[in-house]
Amino acid sequence: MKTYRELLVARSGHGTSLRELDPGFSPIGCDKAASVEEVERDGLRLRRQQYLLYAGHARSLLICLQGLDAAGKDGTIGHVFTALNPQGARVHAFKVPSTLEADHDFLWRVHQQVPAKGEIVIFNRSHYESVLVDRVHHVVPSDVVNERYDLINAFEETLALSGTVVLKFYLHMSEAEQLRRFKRRLEDPSRQWKISESDYTERALFPQYLEAYEELLFRTNTKHAPWFVIPADRKWFRNLAVCKIVVESLEQLKMKLPKATVDIKDIERRYHAAHRAEKRGNGA
Amino acid sequence: MKTYRELLVARSGHGTSLRELDPGFSPIGCDKAASVEEVERDGLRLRRQQYLLYAGHARSLLICLQGLDAAGKDGTIGHVFTALNPQGARVHAFKVPSTLEADHDFLWRVHQQVPAKGEIVIFNRSHYESVLVDRVHHVVPSDVVNERYDLINAFEETLALSGTVVLKFYLHMSEAEQLRRFKRRLEDPSRQWKISESDYTERALFPQYLEAYEELLFRTNTKHAPWFVIPADRKWFRNLAVCKIVVESLEQLKMKLPKATVDIKDIERRYHAAHRAEKRGNGA
Numbered sequence: 019m020k021t022y023r024e025l026l027v028a029r030s031g032h033g034t035s036l037r038e039l040d041p042g043f044s045p046i047g048c049d050k051a052a053s054v055e056e057v058e059r060d061g062l063r064l065r066r067q068q069y070l071l072y073a074g075h076a077r078s079l080l081i082c083l084q085g086l087d088a089a090g091k092d093g094t095i096g097h098v099f100t101a102l103n104p105q106g107a108r109v110h111a112f113k114v115p116s117t118l119e120a121d122h123d124f125l126w127r128v129h130q131q132v133p134a135k136g137e138i139v140i141f142n143r144s145h146y147e148s149v150l151v152d153r154v155h156h157v158v159p160s161d162v163v164n165e166r167y168d169l170i171n172a173f174e175e176t177l178a179l180s181g182t183v184v185l186k187f188y189l190h191m192s193e194a195e196q197l198r199r200f201k202r203r204l205e206d207p208s209r210q211w212k213i214s215e216s217d218y219t220e221r222a223l224f225p226q227y228l229e230a231y232e233e234l235l236f237r238t239n240t241k242h243a244p245w246f247v248i249p250a251d252r253k254w255f256r257n258l259a260v261c262k263i264v265v266e267s268l269e270q271l272k273m274k275l276p277k278a279t280v281d282i283k284d285i286e287r288r289y290h291a292a293h294r295a296e297k298r299g300n301g302a
Numbered sequence: 303m304k305t306y307r308e309l310l311v312a313r314s315g316h317g318t319s320l321r322e323l324d325p326g327f328s329p330i331g332c333d334k335a336a337s338v339e340e341v342e343r344d345g346l347r348l349r350r351q352q353y354l355l356y357a358g359h360a361r362s363l364l365i366c367l368q369g370l371d372a373a374g375k376d377g378t379i380g381h382v383f384t385a386l387n388p389q390g391a392r393v394h395a396f397k398v399p400s401t402l403e404a405d406h407d408f409l410w411r412v413h414q415q416v417p418a419k420g421e422i423v424i425f426n427r428s429h430y431e432s433v434l435v436d437r438v439h440h441v442v443p444s445d446v447v448n449e450r451y452d453l454i455n456a457f458e459e460t461l462a463l464s465g466t467v468v469l470k471f472y473l474h475m476s477e478a479e480q481l482r483r484f485k486r487r488l489e490d491p492s493r494q495w496k497i498s499e500s501d502y503t504e505r506a507l508f509p510q511y512l513e514a515y516e517e518l519l520f521r522t523n524t525k526h527a528p529w530f531v532i533p534a535d536r537k538w539f540r541n542l543a544v545c546k547i548v549v550e551s552l553e554q555l556k557m558k559l560p561k562a563t564v565d566i567k568d569i570e571r572r573y574h575a576a577h578r579a580e581k582r583g584n585g586a
Binding site: 073092095096099100102103104105106107108109111140142193194197200201204207208210211212213214215218221275276277278279280282285286288289292293 | 379380390392484491563570573576
């Protein structure tokens, strides 16, 4: 049986059209109720792996979540990554660059947010926005976009070589599903505050974004930092797939608890001495 | 009936000895099984408040966790604050200052980590270490320690006036309980890697640390940034108390969802138009 990693890793080689990949896909026999339970159970595996990562203090994990508006980036965080211990895990959402950030190269602010040893960081949007928004809105000329793919690959290789596992998820949602989700947001008073004018103007550019994603998947799907294309029309399958791929990726590192750095026997002897002293103190 | 805030807030006025407060306290009729369930249920209240805080983008929450080794700072995070959505909540653990940090005033690195609007930040150890470790080990003279209390109060007032709710928790554990916990760590192979020589040398200074805590509780328990003394010998009560105080503090802000910033009716009209266009497209 294929692992989720094998099943959903982006194809290398050009010519793979996202239009040929069904955003509503889920494997035969895989249903909602069972998946929700499975994600719950896998939360424990995830937390176990996080503990080993934290204790080992040698490796780290960077997760990049990408997808169009309403593709489910926030939802994935809320459903899958709440299983993590907040100590040692962090979400960073990249917003419009500040003046200071805009005065530097496009990877400057990103580099500052990568995980430290033992840490897990989730990027909600990432450096990939600079080959998406900037490309679709012609903020930079196409040769600059081209150059950025190579710079991104070199950057991610730097991270990987220093022990960071880099996993990149493209949440693949259909245009029809996006419209349905926007509608549901409109009808839900608790979420109306989130709605902005740009959600609607960007929607018109759906095909251009899809094309930009196809190009970046082709250019930046590397061995040290693979892309996974996650069918995202069904939220429960999206959660299951992301969760499984993260767990599989960590478990294949076969991390072990580090050895004690002190002489446990010696410490034990001192403990017993302290304990006896305390008892005598109470008896006096 | 008293709220947990009222019950556990540190007394103002001098002369309150920590030795008179029972680290094993829990209210009559409050048992372990019910408390564990209660914390689980309150997780939903906490998450609801976090959502309002995030949406409102006006207030923020800073939680300082302090206590001696093994008092349960990590445990509180693992049991109470995992209920938070990792998006918008962050734990920061202060370690030994870097050279760059040591080249600045003692609040410099702390200020950089305070929560942004809408955010919750938990400090695992905090700026209070500079009136604890530095005092007990005579790193700085006592007039500097004295001065720092005032500087800390001014700093926290700055935060409070800009909309940050500051809650400070001292996890109050007995010396005997610390010894028991150290012993359990020694016997648990999955936690032996954590044990360091300094755990044991610091233990000898328990009375000095207690005295330093008494002093700082007296000097820095303010209206805009109150201290709570949490009986911490019983882990389940510690979790319940911290959880309740955080929930109560957020609920008393009576936060509401912000209004929509766009004309929902207008957007709805445009949606229906988009929907019709899509249908025609499919039919063609």
